[in-house]
Amino acid sequence: MSNASSSRRRRGSARTTLTQVAEAAGVSAITVSRALNTPERVNAETRRHILATVERLGYVPNLVAGSLASASSRFIAVIVPSLANAVFIEVIQGLQETFEARGYQILLGNTDYDLDREAQLVRTFLGWSCSALVTAGLRHSEACHNLLNGWDKPIMEMMELGEALDLNVGLDHAAAGHCMARHLLQRGHRQIVYVGGRMAKDYRAGLRYAGHREELAAAGLEAPLIDLERLGSLEAGADALDQVLETHPRADAIHFANDDLATGALLHAQRLGLGVPKDIAIAGFNGLPLGQHVTPRLTTIRSPRHRMGRLAADRLLTRLDGGSVSVRCNVGFSLLVGDST
Amino acid sequence: MSNASSSRRRRGSARTTLTQVAEAAGVSAITVSRALNTPERVNAETRRHILATVERLGYVPNLVAGSLASASSRFIAVIVPSLANAVFIEVIQGLQETFEARGYQILLGNTDYDLDREAQLVRTFLGWSCSALVTAGLRHSEACHNLLNGWDKPIMEMMELGEALDLNVGLDHAAAGHCMARHLLQRGHRQIVYVGGRMAKDYRAGLRYAGHREELAAAGLEAPLIDLERLGSLEAGADALDQVLETHPRADAIHFANDDLATGALLHAQRLGLGVPKDIAIAGFNGLPLGQHVTPRLTTIRSPRHRMGRLAADRLLTRLDGGSVSVRCNVGFSLLVGDST
DNA sequence: CGCTGTTATGTTAGCGCTAACATCCTTTTT
DNA sequence: AAAAAGGATGTTAGCGCTAACATAACAGCG
Known part of the structure; x- marks a missing residue:
């Protein structure tokens, strides 16, 4: 006992x-x-x-003894920036299902969007002789790069696409930003505010904003940006709507960096008696179920999060079994047109 | 040479x-x-x-070698029934913050509400010489009991209260069921349907139902039950509302086993043009942010999930440092009266 | 002056398991 | 019939680290 x-x-x-x-x-x-x-x-x-x-x-x-003797554990290190975000949870679920079925155990680390913490976690995980490492994003601290460069096991960088250390599964965030901006323009919106949260850290939201801005620039429009101090949450979204109404009274659309913010704003608009999209259009990113259950349905971009996890795990397993896989994999995204734009 | x-x-x-x-x-x-x-x-x-x-x-x-030599890793095994449920995520976050600050690494396992998988995970985790084990719930398979009984490190059973193997932090689900039923009766509702999902597996929902039923019985009322085949989700909640309307046309309130179901029903009622609570009252359980951002605000019971995680971790750390802690800790809950009842 | 206590470092002997090589059969091949 | 190949099991020697005990040097004390 x-x-x-x-x-x-x-x-x-x-x-x-x-x-x-x-x-x-x-x-x-x-x-x-x-x-x-x-x-x-x-x-x-x-x-x-x-x-x-x-x-x-x-x-x-005693798996510890076994790992020492064989110089390899059946651990897969998984490093994500946040557990508060449903997106990462779903990716983790995809990874977990696939890896657990093959007898691998996930070692989960949470960086809280801090690259130094990431390096720290990588250090610890290397110390556990993991069989592979999965991390969210392509940006790392120098210390982290040094650690990973000297490592001889598979590395998977997820979520976004680009110059990777080893394997890479993700989607093109700039393209997603373009896509949604184009949609808003097609719907006739002209005063479009982009709202993100902690974008210095959540730099993928920044990539989407860059795409958004390019699209608006091509149409000869400004792309005002509001960068909140909090990451996505319904409450932050509600507050953000108030802020937009105050600072950009002529805005006719808001492009949010994620569905939590967008849905929070949408529900808040309802409380304020604002018509969506008549008075103001609202768009999100992620395609979470929540956005599809509110009225009006949220226009958003759906990323195949669960599939991304499975795909990443499958590729790593192939690699671990000695097979070869292509370095990059674009899982794409799809515009989900709701009634909020 | x-x-x-x-x-x-x-x-x-x-x-x-x-x-x-x-x-x-x-x-x-x-x-x-x-x-x-x-x-x-x-x-x-x-x-x-x-x-x-x-x-x-x-x-x-090489942490593997260190663990073998010292016969103890700085791993904390954490076993939860689901990652799809925000409740467990928040508990995990509370655990993680506290443990990581003290240099412990969480080893996360997901049973999918399957007690055999739990035993399997416990087996693996014991093989990793974890410093302590945290699991959700007091019910385990016999195999799991046998494994845990022969173990000499701290064990924490979370979420509910009762006869525990070692330490126990949680809340009284039957009391929560009573509490909400009493509230619904006070509001004048008499035809109250309880709706849960996969209650054979999510037996804590069953404990709440038992409290609910007792309360209604004391008032001389029936306590009809609908047990869905899916766990909580907005979609399942919407479907459940349809089902209640069809099978219990005279129902004036629905007591849902969780906020996901309740909110799904609430949003669906909106789409159907039903007045909440005029035509039908809706109550949930958990106190997720979502329920507090819809109109009308959801009446629910808030459990201190994050705090539960921190508390559990603190107690385990005290134990690991050689201190002694009381076996049981009731974190309580609070009725959150919204406008949906 | 020896006695004890303290601090800093070293020596020895594993922790429990598995890689690599070795052995001993039985079966197949030529 | 001898040689080669294969299958089943065993022997040896660590994997890289740390617990436990050992040693050494020095301070404080009566």
């Missing part, structure tokens, strides 16, 4: 070891090891006998 | 080891180990010199 037992054994735990199983089964340690890890290399009868002994003694393999 | 590195490297990686750092610094391996792990036990000057050498050689400690 609790950690009460304070025996004075010199080292080691009371747990059954592989050697004890071997003795009990009347075989050598390596045979037990093989029966558990590469069963096809052991005679069927011997195997059955060993597994029965394992069961009888309640043996739980 | 030092044929050590001349022949093909038999084992091991190209990475710098602690012994190499020790040689380069002109001290013994254990001194380097101490300089890194218990710096106060090493002379300040020696320490500085060693750390400089570590830096110069780009040494990254």
Whole structure:
């Protein structure tokens, strides 16, 4: 039950070891090891006998020892900037499903959008002899680069596309920004404000804004920007709407960096009695279910988050199995036209 | 002859080891180990010199080897039933913040509400010599019980209260069910339908239903139950509303097992032009931000999820530091009266 | 002056497992 | 029939680190 037992054994735990199983089964340690890890290399009868002994003694393999001896753990390091964002959760789920089915364990790290923390996490994860590393984004600190460059295992950079260290699965954020801006222009909006949150850190929102701005520039329009101090949340979105109404009273559309902000603004507009899109159009990014359940339905861009996770995991597994995969994979996105624009 | 590195490297990686750092610094391996792990036990000057050498050689400690030698990793196993539910994400965040600040790494497992998968995960995590284990819920498979009973490290069971293996932080779900039912009765509702999702698996929803039913029984009322095949989602909530309207046309209130379902129903009622709470009252459970941003605001019960995570982590850390903590901790809940009832 | 206590460092012996090589059969090939 | 190939199991030697004990040097003390 609790950690009460304070025996004075010199080292080691009371747990059954592989050697004890071997003795009990009347075989050598390596045979037990093989029966558990590469069963096809052991005679069927011997195997059955060993597994029965394992069961009888309640043996739980010491994975730490195994990893040390084989110089590789079945860990996959996964580093994301935030857990508060449903987007990363879905990517993680995609990764997890695929990896767990193949016996890999995910080691999750959260950088809170801080590149130094990322380097720190990478350091720790390398120390665990992970089989591969997955991280969100292509931007890293110099320390992080140094650590990763000297590493000999697969690295997957996700979410965006570009010059990667190794493998890369993601989508083109600038193109997504272009796409939504074009849509808003087509709908006749001309005073379009872009609203993001902590964009110095969430630089992918910045990439989308760059696309948005180019599109507006091509139409001879300004692209005012509001950069909130908070990341996405319904509350921040509601506040942002107030701010836009005050600072850009002639705005006819708001292009939000994510669906949380957009939906928060949309629900707040409802409370204020503002017509959406009649008085002001609202657009988001991500394609979260929430946006599709409010009235009017949110116009947004859907990214295949879950699929991105699965794809990334599949490619890493292929690589780990010795296969070769193409370096870059564009998962694309789709414009989801709702009634809010 | 030092044929050590001349022949093909038999084992091991190209990475710098602690012994190499020790040689380069002109001290013994254990001194380097101490300089890194218990710096106060090493002379300040020696320490500085060693750390400089570590830096110069780009040494990254092999945590696997350290864990094997010390028979304990700085891993905390965390097992939750789902990542799709914001509730668990927030609990995890609370745990993570607290543990990471103290140098522990979370090892996350997802059971998908399957007790056999839980046992499987526990097995794996024990194999990693975790320092402690956190799991959601008090119900486990027999295999899981056996594994945990023979374990000598702290165990924390979260979310609900009751007979625990070791430590327990949570809230009283039956009381929460009572509380909301009482509120609905006070508001004059009499035909109250309870709607949950996969309640055989999400048995805490069942505990709340039991409280709900008792409260209604005390008022001489029936407590019809609808158990959906899906867990919480906005879409499932919308469908559930349709189902209630069809099968219980005289219902005047719906008590949902979670906010996702409740909000989905609420938004759907809006689309259908139904008045909430005039035509039908809607109540949820969790107190997610979403419910507080829709109109009418959702009546729900708020659980201190983030705090639950922090509290659990704090208690485990106290335990790990050799301190003693009380076994049970009730974090409570609060009724959040909105405009939907 | 020896005694004890303290601080700083070193020596030894594993932790529990698996890679690599070795051995001993049985089967297949030539 | 001898040689080669393959299958099953064993022996040896670590993986890289740290617990436990050992040593040394020095301060404080009666």
